[in-house]
Amino acid sequence: MPQDPTERRVTVTGPPRRTRRASGYYRPRTEIDEQTTLGHTYVRSLMRSQLRAGLTAFAVLGLLVGPLPLLFAAMPDARRLEWGVLGFGLYAPLVLLARWYVRRAERNERDLVRLVEDR
């Protein structure tokens, strides 16, 4: 510690991060930071892959749920089916869909990190 009382003590706060990048890996991050064309391309490609994952899951949700009201309207006698599907049958598929999406989204992010850091 410096003995000079006028010198202000400055402490960096925050949770310990993983080991900082070794020298030589600076370039691609700088591309993103400085908003070069290459950096934009990274961000755009990530956004596109994430949006594709979201839209895919959304389409599955739509296909799963969308026809149900029509189906129930077409079969007014199938009350038991309606009770079963709406009351108890839909929640598990929703959770599974969510888990699939999260895995896909995290993989997209990992791929980008690997691309940026390992070049």
Place this chain on the structure above:
Amino acid sequence: MNSSYAIPAVALVVVATVLVGAFGLRISRTTSDFYVASRTVGPRLNAAAISGEYLSAASFLGIAGLVLVQGPDMLWYPVGYTAGYLVLLLFVAAPLRRSGAYTLPDFAEARLASQGVRRLAGAFVVGVGWLYLLPQLQGAGLTLTVLSGAPDWLGGVIVAVVVTAIVAAGGMRSITFVQAFQYWLKLTALLVPALFLVLAWQGDGAPGRPFDEPATFREQRSVRVDDSLTLKLDRPLTVTVDGTVDGRTHDDARLSLPAGTHYIQSGTRLTFAKDTPVPAAGRGADDALSPSRAESRTERPLYATYGLILATFLGTMGLPHVVVRFYTSPHGVAARRTTVAVLGLIGAFYLLPPVYGALGRLYAPELTLTGDADAAVLLLPDRVIGGVGGDLLGALVAGGAFAAFLSTASGLTMAVAGVLTQDVLPSRAVPHFRLGTVLAMAVPLAASALVGGLPVADAVGLAFAVSASSFCPLLVLGIWWRRLTPPGAAAGMLVGGGSALLAVAATMGGFPGGGGALHALLAWPALWSVPLGFLTMVLVSLATPGRVPAGTAAILARFHLPEELRTEELRTEDPRTEDPHRDKPRRDEPRRDEPRVTEGPRKEAAP
């Protein structure tokens, strides 16, 4: 209903809530604790807190009541509430957390750098939050009235006072513990009686009739009609009447009513024979907790079902108390995982209300006529099991219902108070936050006293429709579309949200009356107002290409890049760094520019 156990149960829930809140208060010290629990809430605790906050009175009591009265079509409500979280996860969760926005107005300002859009979003947040608070307070009043015959303002006042005290005293840190505790309380309070009810049903020979249409009386049952109602009969009905039907007074006379509409005076006693189908009652305003206008099946075209699906699927992401919660996650990946956990928790919870609805159709079908359908969950244990066991289980349910009002109301109060403190009051320091809390609760409490008899049930449905048509376009386009401009966002929110608001307000005001296509269009606006909001936002943005904010590319990069690739976090990890007000002078936090000594990552040592 025997209130000798229920009242202590409710009191116990209130006391436990205060105690858990006080526990949070002891560790809630900094401004950051107050607003965002210092962003250290892990996925498990946060998921329980989000679920606890989300499962409101409408979920706990309202769904079972609706299913009891109107059949399985009403199960679209819980499905929509759950799927709304999935849509939120797909398009909004991680980018919203990474945006660093605390509230929707913060998001609007961070993304569009426009004070005007920020204020507009703030107005919508406060409006939606108050609309959503109103039925919570009224539901508390109804529950306490059913339990003990207390005047119906008392429950609302109790909830208001407890919630204001906890939020003002402990902020987000306290609320997180309170709500996580209340999720498990609510689940237990519904699960344990449900198990006993199902056992009793099994012991009864497991009659399959709850799923038949229409519900029938399984034994002779006599019903006192407390509020006048109209019966709509599809086929003739034989019933014993003591009172006034269609303007004529009968004294224990056995009547055969022809098909058609019949008016039953209040105070009339109807006695139905065994196996009589339960007639459908056309009623108005007395379903205080139902998520929306009680319409009989014949008046609910397919269009209404799709309108409901769209409103709930897309509206969830814009509810103010839902959005605030994402900010308490430590990072984007945690926000996503939290959402998956929430889906599991609320999905598990929503398995239970249909059980109560189905058993209610079997054991208490007359509730459809007395206007107390929302009380079905409270009354069933006593009706089916009876004795001391029934009373105890009923008390457990009553405590859970109160937990539902308390947790949702505290989350909404937190969100509205956050917006009021940031955008209306002069500074964001803790004393002003406390003032904001009082304001946030005082307005809906006053409103619930004023509009007592009005169909405030529509408020929840209205909140979803408005949120789906205003905030959903703002969030989705703001996160995924580079060419969004401030004028486009403002126009889209005003046109989409405004038209949904007007449409439902017109329906509640009785216009255009009758029924028909126009009525359905106005009562379920989401199907046209959501596309309208999106379209306006896109078209106006395309027409004002010069107004795309300068930093859009950098902001979108921050929304989407994983935290490991972000540079600003390499410099400092102070939670406030990402605050959208970064460039403004910070009146209430002078200490953050001063040197600080810290020993660990999480201790916020004030000098």
